[in-house]
Amino acid sequence: MQLQLFVIILFLFSPLVPQENAGQFFSSGHTNNWAVLVCTSRFWFNYRHVANTLSVYRSVKRLGIPDSHIVLMLADDMACNHRNPKPATVFSHKNMELNVYGDDVEVDYRGYEVTVENFLRVLTGRLPPSTPRSKRLLSDDRSNILIYLTGHGGNGFLKFQDSEEISNVELADAFEQMWQKRRYNELLFIIDTCQGASMYERFYSPNLMALASSQVGEDSLSHQPDLAIGVHLMDRYTFYLLEFLEDIHPSSKANMNDLFKVCPKSQCVSTPGHRTDLFLRDPGSALITDFFGSVRKVEITMETINLTEPIQQVEQNFVNEERQKETYSYVDQLPVSEIIHQKPKQKDWHPPDGFILGLWTLILLVFFKTYGMKHLKHIF
Amino acid sequence: MGLLSDPNRRRALISLLTRLNAPICVVCYMAGVAWFMGLAFEPFTLRTYMSENAMGSTMVEERFPAGERALGTGREFSAHKKKAGGMPVDWLVKTMQSRGLEVFTQRFSRRLPFPDEDKERYMVKGTNVYGILRAPRAPRTEALVLSAPCSPGDDNNQAVGVLLGLAQYFRNQVFWAKDIIFLVNEHDLIGMQAWLEGYHHTNTTGMDWSPLQGRGGSIQAALSLELSSDVVTSLDLVLEGLNGQLPNLDLANLFYAFCQKIGVLCTTQGKLQRNDWDSVSGYSHAVQTMMLMVMKQASGRPWGDHGLFLRYHIEAATIKGINSFRQYKTDATTIGRLLEGMYRKLNNLLERLHQSYFFYLMPSLSHFVSIGYYMPAFGLLALILLLRALDLWIQLATPPPRTEDGVADAEQMSSPGVLSVLTPLVISHLTGVALYTLPIHFQEIAVEHFPVSETEAVVLTAIAVYTAGLALPHNTHRLLTGRGTENGWKVLKLVAVLYLAVLLGCTALINFSLGFILALTLVPVAAFVTPDVPKALSAFIMVILSPACTLLFSVFLFQELQEMPVSFLDGWMLYLSVISQGILDHALYGSLVYPLVALLVYPCWLLFWNILFWK
Numbered sequence: 001m002q003l004q005l006f007v008i009i010l011f012l013f014s015p016l017v018p019q020e021n022a023g024q025f026f027s028s029g030h031t032n033n034w035a036v037l038v039c040t041s042r043f044w045f046n047y048r049h050v051a052n053t054l055s056v057y058r059s060v061k062r063l064g065i066p067d068s069h070i071v072l073m074l075a076d077d078m079a080c081n082h083r084n085p086k087p088a089t090v091f092s093h094k095n096m097e098l099n100v101y102g103d104d105v106e107v108d109y110r111g112y113e114v115t116v117e118n119f120l121r122v123l124t125g126r127l128p129p130s131t132p133r134s135k136r137l138l139s140d141d142r143s144n145i146l147i148y149l150t151g152h153g154g155n156g157f158l159k160f161q162d163s164e165e166i167s168n169v170e171l172a173d174a175f176e177q178m179w180q181k182r183r184y185n186e187l188l189f190i191i192d193t194c195q196g197a198s199m200y201e202r203f204y205s206p207n208l209m210a211l212a213s214s215q216v217g218e219d220s221l222s223h224q225p226d227l228a229i230g231v232h233l234m235d236r237y238t239f240y241l242l243e244f245l246e247d248i249h250p251s252s253k254a255n256m257n258d259l260f261k262v263c264p265k266s267q268c269v270s271t272p273g274h275r276t277d278l279f280l281r282d283p284g285s286a287l288i289t290d291f292f293g294s295v296r297k298v299e300i301t302m303e304t305i306n307l308t309e310p311i312q313q314v315e316q317n318f319v320n321e322e323r324q325k326e327t328y329s330y331v332d333q334l335p336v337s338e339i340i341h342q343k344p345k346q347k348d349w350h351p352p353d354g355f356i357l358g359l360w361t362l363i364l365l366v367f368f369k370t371y372g373m374k375h376l377k378h379i380f
Numbered sequence: 381m382g383l384l385s386d387p388n389r390r391r392a393l394i395s396l397l398t399r400l401n402a403p404i405c406v407v408c409y410m411a412g413v414a415w416f417m418g419l420a421f422e423p424f425t426l427r428t429y430m431s432e433n434a435m436g437s438t439m440v441e442e443r444f445p446a447g448e449r450a451l452g453t454g455r456e457f458s459a460h461k462k463k464a465g466g467m468p469v470d471w472l473v474k475t476m477q478s479r480g481l482e483v484f485t486q487r488f489s490r491r492l493p494f495p496d497e498d499k500e501r502y503m504v505k506g507t508n509v510y511g512i513l514r515a516p517r518a519p520r521t522e523a524l525v526l527s528a529p530c531s532p533g534d535d536n537n538q539a540v541g542v543l544l545g546l547a548q549y550f551r552n553q554v555f556w557a558k559d560i561i562f563l564v565n566e567h568d569l570i571g572m573q574a575w576l577e578g579y580h581h582t583n584t585t586g587m588d589w590s591p592l593q594g595r596g597g598s599i600q601a602a603l604s605l606e607l608s609s610d611v612v613t614s615l616d617l618v619l620e621g622l623n624g625q626l627p628n629l630d631l632a633n634l635f636y637a638f639c640q641k642i643g644v645l646c647t648t649q650g651k652l653q654r655n656d657w658d659s660v661s662g663y664s665h666a667v668q669t670m671m672l673m674v675m676k677q678a679s680g681r682p683w684g685d686h687g688l689f690l691r692y693h694i695e696a697a698t699i700k701g702i703n704s705f706r707q708y709k710t711d712a713t714t715i716g717r718l719l720e721g722m723y724r725k726l727n728n729l730l731e732r733l734h735q736s737y738f739f740y741l742m743p744s745l746s747h748f749v750s751i752g753y754y755m756p757a758f759g760l761l762a763l764i765l766l767l768r769a770l771d772l773w774i775q776l777a778t779p780p781p782r783t784e785d786g787v788a789d790a791e792q793m794s795s796p797g798v799l800s801v802l803t804p805l806v807i808s809h810l811t812g813v814a815l816y817t818l819p820i821h822f823q824e825i826a827v828e829h830f831p832v833s834e835t836e837a838v839v840l841t842a843i844a845v846y847t848a849g850l851a852l853p854h855n856t857h858r859l860l861t862g863r864g865t866e867n868g869w870k871v872l873k874l875v876a877v878l879y880l881a882v883l884l885g886c887t888a889l890i891n892f893s894l895g896f897i898l899a900l901t902l903v904p905v906a907a908f909v910t911p912d913v914p915k916a917l918s919a920f921i922m923v924i925l926s927p928a929c930t931l932l933f934s935v936f937l938f939q940e941l942q943e944m945p946v947s948f949l950d951g952w953m954l955y956l957s958v959i960s961q962g963i964l965d966h967a968l969y970g971s972l973v974y975p976l977v978a979l980l981v982y983p984c985w986l987l988f989w990n991i992l993f994w995k
Contacts, residue, residue: 044728045434082518082557083728227441230555230724 030144030185033294034137035060035070038119040151040160042076042111047231048222050078051092052150052192052238054100059245060146063293071122071137073109075151075161085229092234092242108135116166123147124177125333141182146190146291150238153193155216156201172202179205181333186279188291192237194219197273209256209279209286213237213263214270221269236268248288250295256283394774401771405764405907412760416896419754420666422657425747428633431735435634440724442642446545447713451610454541458534467530467566472509475544480551481511481562488574488589493820493967494834498957506566508575512596513550513560520559523596524726525696526719527563527572528605529685538701538712539607540564546716550723557727559596565685572685573969580692584970601631601726601733602696603719604685611709612701614645614652615718617745619697621687623972624677624891627695628733629740629748635697636745638721644710646745649673650702650942653744666743668941673741675938678893679958680973681965688969695733739892751892758888761899765881768907772874776867800868801875804990808983811849816978818845819963838963839956846928849986869911869994876987880906883980894973897934898981901925905985911994918992926985927977931958 037060039053057072079088079101090101109118121127122137139145151158157165178184189210191199196212203210213220213235222232223239234242240263248254260274260283276283289295383389418424430437453475460468469485476483486508495502514520526546528539547562565571574589579599617635619626632648639646647653649672656662676683684698701715739751819841826837880902888895905925909918923929935955939946946954965971 043434043730045436080517082515083555085553085555087517087554225437225439227439230440230728231436232439 029142030290031142032139033065033069033144033146033291034139035065035146035148035292036073036122036137037070037146037148038073038114038150039075040114040149040158042161044078044081044083045231046076046152047078047090047229048234049150049152050074050076051090051100051234053148054090054105055092055234055238055242056148056190056245057105058100058102059242059248060292063245063248063289064250065292065294067104067106068134069294070106071108071135072106073114073119073122074107074111075114076111083230091226091229092239106134112161114161116160116164116170119160119166120170120174123174123183125181125183137183139183142185143183144291145184145187147187148190148192149199150192150235153191153195153199155195156198158191158193158199168199168202171199172204175203175208176205179207186281186286186290190241192220192235192241196220200275203275203278206278207280208275209283210275211259212273213268215273218270237263237270237272240267245288245292248292250289250293252287252289254288256286256288259288397767398771398774401767405767408760408764408767409904412757413900415757415760416754417667419741419749419757420670420743421663422666422743422747424753425743425749428629428636428746428748430630430633430637432630432729432733433735434728434730435630435725436728437637440721442717442721442724444546444549444713444716444720446549447542447711447716450541450545450716451538451712452541453544454537454539457540457544458537461530461537466532467507467509467564469507469509472564476509476511476547476562479511479544479548481513481547482594483509483511484592484594485509486575486578486590486592488571488587490570490574490587490968492964494823494838494960494964496960496964497833497835498961501567504567504570506571506574508563508565508571510561510563510575510594511547512594513547513556513562514596515556515559516554518557521597522558523561523599524558524723525561525563525599525602525689525694526605526723527565527602527685528607529568529571530564530566531568535608536606537608538610539605542607542712542716542719543605545712546719549716549720555724555727558600560723561596561599568685569682569688570968572688576688576692585968599689599692599694600729602686602689602694603722604696604698605719606684606698607701607712607715609701609703611703611711612715613704613706613709614647614702615639615710615715616647616650616700616702617697618684618686618700619648619742620673620676620683621690621696622682622969623680623691624893625687625690626677626738626740627686627690627697628738629736630733631695631697632742632745632748633736634722634725635699638718639745641721642714642718644714644718645706645708647702648742648745649676651744653746670741670743670749672938672941674893674897675934675941677891678897678934678973679962680891680894680971681961682969691970693732741892754892755888758884758892758896758899761896761903762881762885762888764903764907765877765884769874769877769881772870772877776870776874801872804872804987805875805983807852808849808986808990809979811845811852811986812979812983815842815845815849815982816975818842820967835960836956839959842959842963843928846982849982850923850989852986852990869991872987872994873910873991876984876991877906879987880984883984887976894976897930898927901927901930902981902985905988909988909992911991913992915992922985922989922992927981931955 035057037053037057039049041049053072053074057070060070061067078084079090088101089099092098092100109122122135125137127136137145149158151160153159156168159165175187175189178187184207186207187209189200189203189208191211192213193199195214195216195218197215200208200210200212201216214237221236223234223236225232244259244262256276260272263272265271279286383393457468457471460471464471473483473485487506488508489503489505491503492501512523526543528543529536530540543562543564547560550556550560563575565575570587573585574587575592577583577585577587578589578592579595617632619632621627636646645652649669651665651669651672654662654665657666682688684700686696686698689696699719703709737748737750741749741754743749819838822841823834823837826832826841827834830837830840832840884895884899884902887898902925905922909922932951932955935958936946936951939951939954962971962974966974
């Protein structure tokens with residue numbers, strides 16, 4: 001009797017277990033992963049920014065995101081810089097333990113191509129038709145995107161290439177465009193610059209989570225110099241981020257709350273910050289691999305599906321030869337022709353604008369000053 | 381109404397100015413001198429810091445191992461130098477080639493205007509040898525220079541040895557982004573001038589040199605090494621260059637940073653830094669160091685082989701090794717490491733050094749005073765001249781007191797005509813031209829008539845012309861305009877004071893030390909000389925404060941500051957040699973001190989002498 005009861009209860013509960021797993025399985029809602037990794041500074045003494053970006057690139061590739069889904073933008077070439085004592089290498093750890101340049105680095109935007117304009121075009125997708133696929137962010141509304149920026153920054157801006165800046169407002173607007181064009185499902189934004197927290201203050205689009213290496217008014221510090229190479233190799237925040245990511249493997253269950261704990265003030269000297277109010281899920285339920293890795297979701301189903309006969313005979317239609325072939329074309333993402341070629345026609349009469357009024361007033365004043373007010377009666 | 385357009389207020393200001401003119405002038409002078417002395421006081425100075433971001437900190441690993449081998453090479457060089465009786469060109473070419481450099485030579489020759497008795501040369505012929513280390517991967521657009529002079533006798537052998545040792549070590553590294561040129565120049569400054577002129581395709585001094593066969597791109601920085609002993613106790617940094625030009629302060633900062641990192645004792649002006657700035661002796665030590673720098677800068681001569689690079693906007697400095705009686709000695713390997721570190725940092729440069737100051741004074745190697753802090757000292761002195769000029773202008777503009785003959789007064793107002801001012805001006809400047817040209821041109825005649833050597837003839841002719849200027853006719857105005865000209869001397873003095881102000885101002889902008897020293901002595905003269913002061917006393921004071929006597933006193937002061945005081949006779953001989961060196965510097969390298977003093981300052985001083993003897 002008790003055994004029967006037990007078996008019944010087991011049978012009742014057993015279908016629930018895979019359903020719970022299934023619920024957790026689809027909790028993230030994304031089907032593909034993209035990464036946009038940007039290093040914005042050039043010159044030999046900014047070696048550490050390139051090393052930062054390449055470390056994140058290495059982790060992201062190791063966890064499964066392929067090169068076709070990574071847009072890597074490096075503003076300067078450190079590996080082949082004339083001053084590099086170890087050519088063709090970029091080290092992230094002193095005593096040259098870890099060469100993050102490796103043999104299979106694929107840089108998509110290099111040197112002077114890393115500009116604010118190109119970065120925003122990559123994010124919003126408004127690239128000229130001649131741009132190759134490797135330079136495009138071809139994400140859809142089921143993509144989780146990781147965006148990593150590093151360089152020199154300040155309160156509300158990030159410096160690109162020593163000649164221009166991107167402001168936090170521009171960045172927030174770019175993300176809003178991405179949201180409206182349904183170019184992401186969820187977006188993780190990491191920035192490692194001085195006063196990095198100012199860059200995510202202005203975000204207002206949903207499903208964004210942001211991390212920064214320092215608060216407004218604080219500087220992000222570099223980690224360690226390498227005396228043989230003669231420069232600082234990494235920034236502190238990214239160094240500890242890399243250390244943390246080295247422990248993550250594709251099936252790891254570590255979540256975002258662990259990521260927020262990376263590099264506390266005792267190690268980083270600056271206070272890392274994060275922002276999760278725009279993120280609709282609980283950060284504890286978002287896995288690291290949701291953004292840093294490309295974990296394929298496999299759907300296990302118990303039911304059988306009848307596939308209908310896929311091949312159908314095309315009806316021979318030799319009757320309608322005059323039927324025109326329909327030409328197919330892509331729908332414009334942005335109705336450019338409407339904007340440029342059509343001027344809004346003013347239907348109602350508007351009073352003349354200030355310039356014409358001012359000009360006539362001037363002419364009248366001069367006339368009356370010269371000839372006196374007595375002529376007024378001749379006019380009216 | 382405004383302050384100056386309201387006639388009442390204007391009158392009040394003018395009366396204030398005329399009443400208090402002399403006291404304000406005295407106060408300004410005291411304030412200017414006090415400001416200058418206060419510059420060496422440590423709380424008023426700033427610590428030096430590295431301004432160039434690309435150079436960063438001293439974050440390199442120096443690994444130069446071969447100090448002993450470098451000294452051995454130096455001994456070989458010395459032996460070959462003795463055998464060749466000058467520059468061992470073939471041995472140097474062979475050695476540099478064996479180290480993997482591209483070696484070239486340059487011949488040069490020059491006849492000096494008169495024999496140089498200090499260095500004992502008249503017809504100079506020599507060869508420069510230089511080797512270029514090409515950057516392994518970089519385009520050949522930029523270069524760095526390391527040079528050591530080939531001196532006669534036993535000097536600077538170790539410098540050439542260290543240079544060759546470093547060349548061999550640098551050749552094995554792959555991280556050079558600029559070409560490095562290793563230069564051994566003969567006849568120190570003359571050879572360096574020939575090389576620089578050949579490198580930059582200029583010919584400013586009329587030297588004869590063969591064109592350079594090999595070049596390395598535009599030179600970003602240069603270091604000159606002077607090392608005459610196997611071990612040193614300290615390294616001295618020499619910054620003053622031609623015409624008082626200084627290299628960018630970042631070069632001195634770089635040197636100081638590496639000295640601290642490696643632990644070598646480093647000095648400037650040969651004086652060690654002291655920590656007790658609040659004691660009297662500490663402060664006087666800092667004042668001495670700063671005064672040495674001021675005197676060296678005012679002389680306008682290059683105090684090391686680096687001095688000629690500065691004209692081409694190449695930041696350069698000379699590092700001298702000094703072996704004094706101290707316990708802690710530094711060996712050649714450490715010196716090599718220091719130079720290696722400096723060159724690795726200079727290698728990281730992306731642009732020429734420009735972030736730090738170009739105009740500064742250094743009371744010690746770790747503290748500096750920038751132009752913004754020291755210029756007010758000169759400004760206060762120049763203010764005296766402007767106040768005097770204003771005073772004279774007001775005196776000239778106010779109508780003279782009414783006398784019985786109104787017509788005569790009007791005539792008197794207009795009588796200080798142009799001619800009475802122009803004549804002294806022309807005569808003074810002609811005397812200046814005579815002082816500039818006669819000494820060199822008439823040396824043959826002087827040697828024929830007097831039992832002196834050419835150098836002495838030149839110097840003594842210069843002094844003779846200078847003294848003859850004192851006896852110039854100074855009453856030409858009486859012949860020209862007839863009657864007494866009360867206002868004539870005022871107009872002349874106004875012109876002279878303004879002329880002096882402009883002259884000193886321009887000089888101080890280019891060479892602050894020269895401008896300040898001249899101002900210290902000439903401004904009191906200009907301010908207080910009138911025909912009415914007691915003639916004998918003021919004539920004596922004027923001669924004491926004239927440029928020639930200033931130079932004499934500076935020579936004695938310089939020797940005192942270097943802690944090598946001289947007797948009067950030795951000082952006088954030194955003074956004569958200083959004059960001859962000044963003339964030679966002008967002829968050989970284009971130094972501007974001699975023409976400035978002869979053609980502009982001396983005539984200005986003569987104008988005041990003229991005013992003194994107006995009546």
